[in-house]
Amino acid sequence: MADENEKVLSYGDVLLRRGDVELLGGPYYLNDHIIEFFFCYLASSPASPSDSSSDPVLLVGPSITFWLMHCPDPDGLRAAIAPLKLRDRQLVLFAVNNNEDVEEAGGGSHWSLLAYDRRQNVFNHYDSMKGMNWRHADDFISIVKPFLGSKASAARLVEPSSPQQENGYDCGVYVMAIAQVLWDSYHENMEAGKGTQLSDLLHNQVTADFVSRMRETTLELIYTLARSQ
Amino acid sequence: MDAKEKQVQVRFSTKLPPELQVANTPFSVPSHLTRYGLSEVINALLGLEKPKPFDFIVEGDLIRTSLEKLLLAKNLSAETILNIEYTPALVPPQLQASHKGEDWFSAVNGSNSRYVFTGSYDGIARGWRANGQCSFSLEGHNEAITSVAVMPTEDESTMELLTASKDRSLRFWQITDQGLPDSLTKRAAASKVLKGHSSSVQCVSASPSGNECCSGSWDSTILLWHLSAKSSIDEEHTIIKRRKLDDYATPNTFEEVEVAPRCTLKGHTQCVSSVEWVEAETVFSASWDHSLRGWNVEAEVNNLTISCSKALHCLSVGGEGSSLLAAAGADPIIRIWDPRMPGTVAPIQQLTSHKSWISVCKWHRRSPYHLLSASHDGSVKVWDIRSKIPLQSLEGHKDKVMCADWWKGDSIVSGGADCQLQIYSNLRVN
Incomplete structure (x- = not known):
């Protein structure tokens, strides 16, 4: 039996251990480390400018999203949020979790993806179990809104039609898959993505089959990166 | 026992x-x-x-x-x-400020946190501070203003306002903070005049993107307008003429641009009393023809129609999932529909307490449960839709309340036929 604390891959700021990576193999709920890794990997893809601080798209992984959501003091919040340069971004994606217990890192039971789109001035909440994380997304928005510029104060939270999971454990994979589609579509097509087109694109690409294959491809990706280190 | x-x-x-x-x-x-x-x-x-x-x-x-x-x-x-x-519990709100004007207050908008914007029957739009002091006035309309909307802007020091009027036009105003010393009443000229309605314009709403707006009129149509600050090919078509205007308040010369609508949405058969641009592609409208309609503005089609037994005067989209429609009008009942349910016909909820026609209903901008309403009975009421009776009834007006809005989270601003503008604060909704 392999030691689940064995280090598999160190990528950017993310350290993946055997126990994290094995979640991808089975019908398990993904933890924050895997999603953090995937966001990190997306952000370093060739489509983005070499200097990530000037990329019009920003991916905010589980740990920072969680910290912003539960940061107890306003100074700490400002300090955490300033380096993100949210005002300069056209599209910001946040990995939202329903964990309310600050003591329990890695708690919670459901992931969803919240996207602020400056072109349409709207918060799109992609939840693979529609309605489940609405309140968390809504609470989170009230925290980040003041840091997104004055236009964003008029932005609403909407839940566009999102691909829906068919089981109780794939939410994290859906968050990764949807983030990838949004990321690709922004970089391939710089003009304002219209809501219905984007939602057609999501339904066509992010199918149950695609999601189950994504577990495998992400696993392969991790091992390939690990071997090349 | x-x-x-x-x-x-x-x-x-x-x-x-x-x-x-x-x-x-x-x-x-x-x-x-x-x-x-x-x-x-x-x-x-x-x-x-x-x-x-x-x-x-x-x-x-x-x-x-x-x-x-x-x-x-x-x-x-x-x-x-x-x-x-x-x-x-919601504590009773306190009357923070009130101002007696010369004419009826027919429109109020609270979406800017620094100023309350109003429109009056004298055709003048005004910006007010929290203390009830008028900071600036915008003159240009020849008849009563019926509706005021605020355009979302990226630059905090610039405010963009839209006014709708019985003079059949709308005006688009850009106001920069430098031109607004607190103590001075300033005038500004409209940078754009929107002409295209053949009758009184009753309502206006800005698109979330801050580039467009839609308006509803007594001519039964909804018009969509492009207002993007950058001049584009689209705009070349819509600008009819430019003319130089001498503004008498400052030595500057203002340029007044006439804009024509980019598209007409037809379907209502009577006055379009209320419009709300909800998402990039979605506009909802209410009409005296007893219907609520949803429109896809990209495809320019009417994709939802809900009939009501009464003429409707107001509409607000909000509540749970930002997707409930609250509307009211020519009777004392506020009705709430959930258009997500297929084949929606009957309201999911009805709120009764007012004694006369209802002029405004408005969801709270943050809370999914709270709603305000204003009526010809002179009261403004605050509702939690989990309760059948209103949480608060504000009885400060001495005549019909014609307009009301939430301001800065938990304040309420209202205006009416008693020429009063009132600001209530401290509701602590959340």
């Missing part, structure tokens, strides 16, 4: 922070207790120095009767343990 007070077993829960939580164990309380009595119990359990009023929710409804009556109404056995959630 009668000699001894009937008791009910209750268990309290709350989403408030730990210092305001009580033990999770069941308590026995007298069954005659109402909201006030329960609030006293919680205050006693918490040992608060300064009493704090609480509201109580059972199965999604606020407690507004005695526990005994509640058990009967909900058909619950007195033997079961009643689970009660408590939240801070």
Whole structure:
């Protein structure tokens, strides 16, 4: 039996251990480390400018999203949020979790993806179990809104039609898959993505089959990166 | 049995922070207790120095009767343990400022946190500070202003306003902060005049992207307008003429540009009384023709029609999932529909308390439960849709209330036919 604390891959700021990576193999709920890794990997893809601080798209992984959501003091919040340069971004994606217990890192039971789109001035909440994380997304928005510029104060939270999971454990994979589609579509097509087109694109690409294959491809990706280190 | 007070077993829960939580164990309380009595119990359990009023929710409804009556109404056995959630009660709002004007206040908008914008029957739009002092006035319309909208802008020092008027036009105003010393009343000229309606314009709403707006009129149409600051090919088509205007207040010469609509949405058969641009592609409208309609503005099609038994004067989109439609008009009832349910016909909820026609209903910008309404009966009411009766009734106006809005979270601004503008603060909705 392999030691689940064995280090598999160190990528950017993310350290993946055997126990994290094995979640991808089975019908398990993904933890924050895997999603953090995937966001990190997306952000370093060739489509983005070499200097990530000037990329019009920003991916905010589980740990920072969680910290912003539960940061107890306003100074700490400002300090955490300033380096993100949210005002300069056209599209910001946040990995939202329903964990309310600050003591329990890695708690919670459901992931969803919240996207602020400056072109349409709207918060799109992609939840693979529609309605489940609405309140968390809504609470989170009230925290980040003041840091997104004055236009964003008029932005609403909407839940566009999102691909829906068919089981109780794939939410994290859906968050990764949807983030990838949004990321690709922004970089391939710089003009304002219209809501219905984007939602057609999501339904066509992010199918149950695609999601189950994504577990495998992400696993392969991790091992390939690990071997090349 | 009668000699001894009937008791009910209750268990309290709350989403408030730990210092305001009580033990999770069941308590026995007298069954005659109402909201006030329960609030006293919680205050006693918490040992608060300064009493704090609480509201109580059972199965999604606020407690507004005695526990005994509640058990009967909900058909619950007195033997079961009643689970009660408590939240801070809404305290009565205080009248913070009021201003007596020369003419009726017919439009108010509270979406900017620094100024309240109003429109009056004298055709002038004004910006007000929280103390009820007028900071600037915008003159240009020849007849009464019916609606004021605020365009979202990226630059905090620039404000962009839209006004709709009975003079059949709309005006688009850009106001920069440098031109607005606090103490001085300033005039500005409209940078764009929107012409295309053949009758009074009744309502206007800005698109979330801040580039477009839509308007509804007595001519039964909804017009869409491009207002992007950058000149594009699209705009070349829509600008009819430019003319130089000398502004008499400053030596500057203003350029007034006439804009034509980019598209007409037809379907309503009578006055379009209210429009709301909700998402990039979605506009909702209410009309005197007894219908609520949803439009896809990209495809320019009417994709939802809900009929009502009365002429509608106002509409607001909000509530749970930002997707409930609240509308009211020529009777004292506020109706709420959920258009997500296929084949929506009947309202999911009706709120009654007003005594006359309703001029405004407006969801709170943050809370999914709170709603305000204003009526020709002279009152402004605040509702929590979990309760059948209003939380607050503000009776400050002496005539019809024609307009009202939320401002800065938990303040309410209202104006009416008594020429009064009133600002109520401190509702603490959340």
